[in-house]
């Protein structure tokens with residue numbers, strides 16, 4: 001696959017954009033015309049060449065600019081990267097997982113040469129050519145987790161497993177949808193899932209936790225999550241609410257197609273071999289509504305999903321203020337025709 | 347080929363070395379048939395070894411004892427158990443250099459706790475195997491540890507010289523026939539704050555170590571144990587699988603889980619030893635006695651009769667109906 005990496009911003013003038021190919025491969029999250037919260041976990045196996053599911057870790061046209069945006073966030077706020085001391089080994093696990101997978105999936109961009117513990121890593125899009133000693137922190141410019149995260153799209157949380165629970169004890173979180181690593185670090189699975197309405201009543205988290213405690217090496221799983229954002233802003237963190245919260249009041253039916261973005265997270269979960277920790281990548285994809293409606297099925301379906309979304313879920317996803325404008329905009333693209341099953345374009 | 351509904355990824359290996367460690371214990375070396383590196387694992391991990399024994403597909407869990415960084419081969423040790431269900435006898439008598447076997451990916455239900463300031467290991471008999479991998483890992487990272495290892499006699503003890511030579515004073519060996527006993531209470535009382543304890547061995551030893559530590563006020567989260575149970579044998583019985591609309595027979599040396607798998611029904615599992623909880627199955631109704639042999643369900647759940655762990659538990663009576 002030959003792609004050119006976009007030069008674009010996720011703040012200020014917001015020059016982020018999707019090519020026609022990026023629109024066609026957008027991971028639209030709704031397989032039917034309504035949405036219910038559920039444990040929609042499936043094996044993270046490769047399928048549909050060209051889609052975001054082809055490779056274990058998807059790299060797309062936004063790679064270089066997303067990594068640059070992450071560097072900006074980390075420079076302003078170093079607490080977006082944290083690792084409790086017992087998580088160092090999990091950081092090396094993560095570095096190994098990404099380097100081996102990226103070099104296998106995209107040999108034209110990434111190369112890894114291992115000679116015992118002497119590792120040579122080449123990252124062509126970012127112009128990196130480093131040699132280091134595996135498991136020796138002093139041979140890298142950052143800790144192992146932060147080193148590889150500064151070359152990766154998406155947020156990553158590292159979950160330690162002990163006392164029959166999972167603990168968010170490390171992570172690099174710079175593109176999050178309104179949650180905070182600094183607030184959640186050290187919390188267990190139930191605590192950091194605290195605020196989701198309905199899900200607790202359904203026992204969703206108890207079942208999910210049980211499942212994750214038994215997650216096996218070599219059998220990663222994935223799920224999609226979604227919300228909406230005003231402008232293609234990656235960093236909608238609570239720390240920066242003052243910067244993005246006010247944007248919601250500017251959305252009108254006339255500008256909703258341009259201002260409003262569907263934000264989809266491709267989340268996966270992997271058991272790490274050395275540390276027995278779990279890594280939880282949260283990869284974010286953004287698409288403007290005006291781009292989304294170029295796929296007629298998606299325009300119709302998103303209109304129906306948002307129209308019928310229970311108020312408490314709309315509230316939880318922060319959509320209460322913008323939903324009327326979005327619905328008015330999307331209704332132009334919903335002629336009432338039947339939609340086909342599944343998430344892919346017709 | 348025995349019918350199996352299990353679709354989890356497997357690793358095909360060839361046996362490349364068999365070593366007599368003691369008169370009862372053999373060590374097997376497995377190398378991948380495709381020549382690709384094996385998955386990395388950590389100390390405490392096990393693999394499930396699949397053996398095709400005529401019409402029976404046996405699946406036994408064995409701890410990996412090789413060095414966790416080594417991806418060219420795995421090593422396991424197997425103790426001959428003539429009273430068992432046949433897996434260890436198959437490994438001892440039928441598997442030769444060149445045999446082809448199939449492994450699950452490594453699973454770790456006995457991981458090292460990285461918050462520990464010191465790791466205090468206890469092993470009894472064949473329970474030494476996970477401990478070997480844990481120690482090679484702890485030594486590599488420079489972590490503080492010590493091993494207390496109980497064996498029947500010098501001749502019956504596996505890997506005694508290797509342990510003495512590699513770890514010196516960090517290893518203490520206790521030989522039963524010499525009247526040597528682990529000075530457990532003194533040992534536990536002398537540990538620095540932040541020590542974590544790990545034990546793997548026969549059931550009696552594990553209960554002794556864990557209950558003594560609890561009695562001395564050790565916090566539960568500092569105590570780690572590997573309790574694999576071999577599924578016990580018993581009288582044959584029948585099970586009705588309601589969701590699959592099948593009636594199956596469980597043989598005297600077969601586990602309920604093996605019988606379910608042999609019927610072509612996909613059933614979850616991890617440890618196959620009553621410890622992990624993965625195989626939990628809902629009991630719809632029964633007329634008889636459930637013989638719970640697992641460590642996973644609580645006493646109340648055992649008494650309640652609504653759940654069963656088919657990897658180790660059995661049934662006696664007229665009828666058992668499962669939601670599977």
Ligand code: FES
Pocket residue numbers: 614615616617618619620621622623624625626640642655656657658
């Ligand atoms: S498979 Fe682990 S308890 Fe049954």
